[in-house]
Amino acid sequence: MKIIVLVKQVPDTYGERKLDPSTGLLDREASDTIVDEINERALEVALRYKDKNKGTEVVALSMGPASATAALRKALSMGADSAVHVLDDGLSGSDLGWTSTALAAAVAQTGYDLIIAGNESTDGRGGVVPVMLAEHLNLPHLSFLDSVGFNEDVVSGERGTESGSLAAHAPLPAVVSVTERAAEARFPNFKGMMTAKRKPLAVLTLSDLGLDPAQAFAGVGRSVIKTTIERPARTAGRKIIDEGNAGVELAEFLAAGRLI
Amino acid sequence: MSNILAFIEVSNTGQIRKSARSLLTAAAALGTPVAVVATAPGTGGSLVDELGALGAEQVYLAESDQLGTLLVAAQLEALTAAAAELAPAGILLSNSIEGRDIAGRLAVRLGAGLVVDAVDVRLEGGQILATQSVFGGAYTVESAVDGGPAIVTVRQGAIEGQAPAATPTVTAASVATNAAHSAVIDAVNDATTTSTRPELRDAPKIVSGGRGLGSKEKFVLVEQLADALGAAVGASRAAVDSGFIPQTSQVGQTGVTVSPQLYVALGISGAIQHRAGMQTAKTIVAINKDADAPIFEIADFGVVGDVFTVVPQLIEAMAARAN
Known part of the structure; x- marks a missing residue:
């Protein structure tokens, strides 16, 4: 069984994250970048299956600038067998449509039985790339899974709904995305970190994928950023130390603001 | 048109x-x-x-x-x-x-x-x-x-x-x-919530609790204040991870993003991931023992104190005003 895990390099949520106001695009210089935590959980789902089923091949696949290599090396150090990096200047500033088109071509070329992604990235928070990939590939999808199980033939899982939960299954090949409830990710061990450097990491350009941007994206609607405005930072208001009367003072504050 | x-x-x-x-x-x-x-x-x-x-x-x-x-x-x-x-x-x-x-x-x-x-x-x-x-x-x-x-x-x-x-x-x-x-649906479980509280996503008022509540039993304090305010109940990831409350109530980067009129943070330190889910609230109130908790940096009204003494007093003061 061959499992592709989608990996995205994102700005660390522990630091300041910035957009370039002139382009609306991520300011990659402004923050430390890491593998999105949700991708590590997606990878964990694949690795747990691999731990129990010898002969399973796990491929980490990412689209991003040259620096995304670090995210893929991290995935390799956790236990992925190989990595694929979709890297091309023509993909800079891709919207959801371009991203999913390029990813679909890359996973099709790589080959797969199952594609596992995180439910949504911590930066874009779109949560739609996995289903867009499924539509490109004419595959069933199961997205936002809180729990997931699979064998060589079928994947099943549960996800939340507006009013509870639902359980569903799909035959393989399929695309699934998992939430942070699906699995707690392992840490790379020393052996993993040493062997990661020797594992294969293929770089694919748009031309390697047979995609000519002028043709592949012609006639496709694009979302275009018009303006980007930074919201002024919130400032601290009044801060009191409780000396036995803070509850009453707080009630007064709420009443003054007509909040009670 | x-x-x-x-x-x-x-x-x-x-x-x-x-x-x-x-x-x-x-x-x-x-x-x-x-x-x-x-x-x-x-x-x-x-x-x-x-x-x-x-x-x-x-x-x-x-x-x-x-x-x-x-x-x-x-x-x-x-x-x-x-x-x-x-x-x-x-x-x-x-x-x-x-x-x-x-x-x-x-x-x-x-x-x-x-x-x-x-x-x-x-x-x-x-x-x-x-x-x-x-x-x-x-x-x-x-x-x-x-x-x-x-x-x-x-x-x-x-x-x-x-x-x-x-x-x-x-x-x-x-x-x-x-x-x-298409995937095939095997079962649909509609949670039979008897809660009369407003839904978290679009509630005008929200009271959230964090690790500072200490236990699932003590988390009831958050619910008491929420009911006194007619507010929805939320939580930080730390409170969810500690098992105080189900994950559906998680506010923050990886949970629900909210933008209420009033957000009351009880025992929440205010990690940047939590703030990402609530900092557009109109008014933010925070109560925390730790005077250096980052939540105070964005709170309109901050109380450095014990939630278990401040909140009961607040509920009492609200009841007194209502009468």
Whole structure:
């Protein structure tokens, strides 16, 4: 069984994250970048299956600038067998449509039985790339899974709904995305970190994928950023130390603001 | 005016989801609001009056006997058929899991541009512009879609108001689904919540608890204050991870993003990931023992103190004021 895990390099949520106001695009210089935590959980789902089923091949696949290599090396150090990096200047500033088109071509070329992604990235928070990939590939999808199980033939899982939960299954090949409830990710061990450097990491350009941007994206609607405005930072208001009367003072504050 | 499709989600028991109001309100601001609903054959008629009251000038009932058996397949075909027939300038869906599933697949299918999690939409020079709130509200980004219809998912609870009521025309169509490309639903479990508290996503007031509450038993303090304020209950990830409360109540980067009139943080330190989910609240109140807790940096009113003495006193003072 061959499992592709989608990996995205994102700005660390522990630091300041910035957009370039002139382009609306991520300011990659402004923050430390890491593998999105949700991708590590997606990878964990694949690795747990691999731990129990010898002969399973796990491929980490990412689209991003040259620096995304670090995210893929991290995935390799956790236990992925190989990595694929979709890297091309023509993909800079891709919207959801371009991203999913390029990813679909890359996973099709790589080959797969199952594609596992995180439910949504911590930066874009779109949560739609996995289903867009499924539509490109004419595959069933199961997205936002809180729990997931699979064998060589079928994947099943549960996800939340507006009013509870639902359980569903799909035959393989399929695309699934998992939430942070699906699995707690392992840490790379020393052996993993040493062997990661020797594992294969293929770089694919748009031309390697047979995609000519002028043709592949012609006639496709694009979302275009018009303006980007930074919201002024919130400032601290009044801060009191409780000396036995803070509850009453707080009630007064709420009443003054007509909040009670 | 161009047709604007609003995809109406329906619960397992046939109830229109709450997102219908804001979607039809947004659609009416952009053009002629058309409600698109996927229903089991012969059951959609009862929804027409309700959708008209919410502003739908046309109701497109797409009937499928696969509804509820295939995951979002009938819903996707419903919008595909409506888009082909009505040539809309915009297609609006809720930014729910179901809404995003349908929006993503539809965008690929139609070759249409997609903007997700919009907090506002407007028309300028005949073009639909969607506003997104990025990085927990740190940035406001406005986008348009070039080429073809704009598909936009709308954040739940973000758009207020209500479109004027209309008497809708009704179109019914039968849609076929492709079972080979769909997941199969095995079971639907509707949680039987007896809670009378408002829903977290669009509540005007929210009381959230963090690790500082100490235990699941003591977390009841959060609920007591929430009930006194008529507020929804939320939580930090630390409280969820500690098992004080289910994950559905998690506010923050990886949970629900909220923007209430009042947000009260009890025993929450205010990690940047939590703040990303609530810092656009109009008024923020924080109570925490730790005077250096980062939550105080954004609180309009901060109390350095023990939640277990301050909150009971607050509830008492509120009750005294009410009398």
